[in-house]
Amino acid sequence: MSIALPDIDEATRREQRPAADRPWQTVVWNDPVNLMSYVVHVFREYFGHSPEVATRLMLTVHHEGKAVVAEGAREQMELHTQAMHDYGLWATVQQAPT
Template sequence: MSTALPELDELTDLASRTSGPWQTVVWNDPVNLMSYVVRVFREYFGYSEERATQLMLQVHHDGHAVVAEGAREQMEMHAQAMHDYGLWATVREGGRS
């Protein structure tokens, strides 16, 4: 029995899907109060009042903010945590604004 090896294109595709860094992005929504978003950022990420407020204002004014950056699996955990708090969040590969 022989073991099939992946083609180079398949390996390249896999590498592009797992390379990083990855980002957790929180999106503006019409539901959550700004004070609540600041509290979530402070409680979950441990951000200072100032940093949490900056990120919340970015979400409010720009429609979204990158709240964390790192390995894909960790960013997916952060996005799920944001969902658990009732915030809208996604994960994307870094390098975008």
């Protein structure tokens, strides 16, 4: 005899995922120093984004104050964050929300 299990949607799966299993993110913050064209340049050069993706991310930073530019393992996000600092951008690492 088999027991039917209820369907679990993706939101429920995310809620049940332990914090240690959640990915980490590199967040770039808006600043009053860097030109928008420079931020696009950094996103294209460092992350290899297309002009459209780099511009969209830059506009998110500009209009919303921040943008998630990468997601993955904590160590890699820390490397990305350091690279953004090396380029003169403000960036932090955070764990992805549930």
